[in-house]
Amino acid sequence: MAVDTKKCVGCSDCVVACQTENNVPIGYCRDWVTEVTDGTYPQLEIEIRSERCNHCENAPCVRCCPTGASQFAEGGIVLVEHDRCIGCGACIASCPYDARYPHPDGYVDKCTFCIHRVDKGLKPACVSVCPTKCLYFGDLDDPNSDVSVVLKKRKWKTLIPEAGTRPQLYFLI
């Protein structure tokens, strides 16, 4: 997925859409908006990012899970199999992005890229609902997918690549 930080206005529609689509319990979230203000007044620059799990290619959360509940689905999406998860919290501690949370029902939960929608050919809820169309989703291995096309055209960055997880959430800058 790619997030256009130049177009994102921080309306949090993606957050609400996700909470509704995925029944995220009140007080938790799978995606969130971060605002970074840079510089010294009056020369300020603001970057707004819609953030979520980076579906890292070298995911520490998958590596440290003792039961194999955290796993890679086909296509590289990182998922938690709820009834294999013992709720030990190792994956939460291992994620440098703090993208996971303990669900009140016991298991650990996080962004699934709405795999239940993607399987049906739909886009993730956050992508469909974004009013500025700043979220691009698709298969990075397919050169013609929305996300591959926009990544070819624009400059981008990933967040803390130095943490070594090979994050797959791209921010257009």
Next chain:
Amino acid sequence: MKEELIVSGRMNHLIDPQLHIWHWHIPLYLFLGGLAAGILFFAALYTILGKEKEYPTAVKIAPFITPIILVVGLMALFLDLNHKLYFWRLYTTIRLQSPMSWGAWTLMVVTPISVIWCALNIKEIFPNWKWKYEFIDELDAFFRKNLKTLSWVLLISSLILGVYTGILFSAFNARPLWNTSILGPLFLASGLSTGAAAILLMSKSHHERLAFARIDLMLIGIEMFLIIHMFMGFLASTQVHIDAASLFLGGPYTTPFWLFVVTLGLAVPALLETLELKGFKLPAMIAPILVLFGGIVFRFIIAYAGQVSRWLY
């Protein structure tokens, strides 16, 4: 100067403003695991060396508390799990990349051996003990015959257990404070030292006490050395590691760490043990109790401070 202000819209109370996923359970579990590993290591070591007579407490008496310690530790781990009904899932998979997994399996090996060890030595405590069933007598004889093998298995698995208590943390590159491989040997040394302290508390033989005071002194030295190395490593690393170290060098954990862990948990007992070895008569309980106290505080501090330390982005 360039300044940066980050406002996150994420409001998961267990994560913001800092991670709160592990509470008292995990550090307690790691302390007890290290303590049991320490006691069992010495029991196995002196059996292998054939010095059971010289070190009766270490080999025969102290191991009696280890099954209890291990079970309490496992209970703490169990309480920490949020999805308790699925606990058994830990034992349907072996995932070598996950320290949590091989730690759970190591405990699966160590705990039964500690029980067997107690059974073998039960006559030390209850001289008139008789097993009710014959097959237990046969098992008893079997293990006695293979005592050396059993000791080797115990020696190695207790070492793994001791290292594991540290590796559990250092496997997390997301928390810079934990992300140092020194935590493995450091927690092992600390576990052995608390084990030696527990033996000191129980031992009545003067000869054994002196030997363990000497061992403990050496372990404390190793711990000091590793702690200094840990900080040197952090300070020569990236900004997030420097920030992690500064939690202890002026940050909120400075006083608890240097006062309780380093001074009271390491330096003072080292001094007392040195004096004791020099022949001074001191209350024997103080040094080992301080070592145990330092050991537990150390694990709590590392567990909590680690959850404060994070990458910046």
